[in-house]
Amino acid sequence: MDPESKVAHRQRALKQYRLRSTFYDIELALFEPIRRKAIARLNLRRGATVLDVGCGTGLSFEMLQEAIGRRGRIVGIEQSPEMLDKAQRRVALQGSTNVTLLNASVEAANIACKADAALFHFTHDILRNREAISNIVEHLKPHARVVAAGLTWGAPWNLPANGFVLMAALYSTTSLEGLDRPWSHLADQVGEMEVTQSGGVYIASGRCLKV
Ligand SMILES: C[S@@+](CC[C@H](N)C(=O)[O-])C[C@H]1O[C@@H](n2cnc3c(N)ncnc32)[C@H](O)[C@@H]1O
Structure with missing residues (x-):
């Protein structure tokens, strides 16, 4: 993409x-329910550091906290100031002291750690951006768990599911590109991913095989 189109x-x-x-x-x-399944697939241990990529309003924080405990750390990266403001309020309400929020685009975020896991929950635009994925992968420990979940086209004859995916994607992403395999660029950088798909939604999980 040329610089003007990126802006x-x-x-x-x-x-x-x-x-x-x-x-x-x-x-x-x-x-x-998809969020819960996706987070379970991260197989998080107590004390783990997890990147919540495109964390939005922080809807995943509570479930992540349940898994990592107080000694763990969440790093939420989010470019929308309005979404991040909600995430900040959530952190304050939950009284959490182990959450770092970065108001930045994922591709430019200054991530000051190496994480044990990364979650991409309903972040299609980020998953289609190779620079954003590279920045995340560079900040993962070898063998870190990586999970992505979101919208994907169903089987061609599944018109209700595909109608839903089309409407939801037009509403929540900036491009329909890659909806057949949204995880493909991520899999290129981390290695093979196990994918389950149902009714227009997928969960892809794997381990970061780069050393
Ligand atoms: C559908 S929301 C998902 C939020 C959250 N992961 C969840 O599960 O509720 C997608 C989020 O990704 C953010 N986003 C999109 N592109 C981004 C980028 N390049 N860098 C950082 N955040 C981005 C949007 O601002 C939005 O908050």
Whole structure:
């Protein structure tokens, strides 16, 4: 993508989430079972450090905390100031002292640690951005767990699922590119991923095999 298109893309994404931030948590309620499954697939241990990539309003924080405990650490990366503001309020309400929030695009974020795991939950735009994935992979320990979950096209004859995916993707991403295998760039950089798909939603999990 040329630099001008990148700026336009980013502006579109920022606008999309500025408008959505108020009702975002209610809209995502439908996907909470997917979130729980995706986080379970991270196989987090007590004390682990996890990158919540495109953390939004921090809806994953509570489940991540349950797994990593107080000695663990969450690093949430989010470019939308309005979404991050909600995440900050959530952290304050939960009284957590082990969450670092970075208001930055994932591709440019200054991540000051090597993590045991990375979660990409409903972050299609980020997953289609190779620079963003590289920055995350550079900040993972060897064999770190990586899980991505989100929308994907269903089988061609599954018109209801694909209609839903189309509407939801138009509403929440800046491009439909890559919806057939949203995890493909991630798999290129971390290694083989195990993928389950059902009704327009996927969960892809693997281990970072780079050393
Ligand atoms: C659908 S929301 C998902 C939020 C959260 N992961 C969840 O599960 O609720 C996608 C989030 O990714 C953020 N985002 C999109 N592109 C980004 C980028 N390049 N860098 C950082 N955040 C980005 C958006 O601002 C938005 O908050």
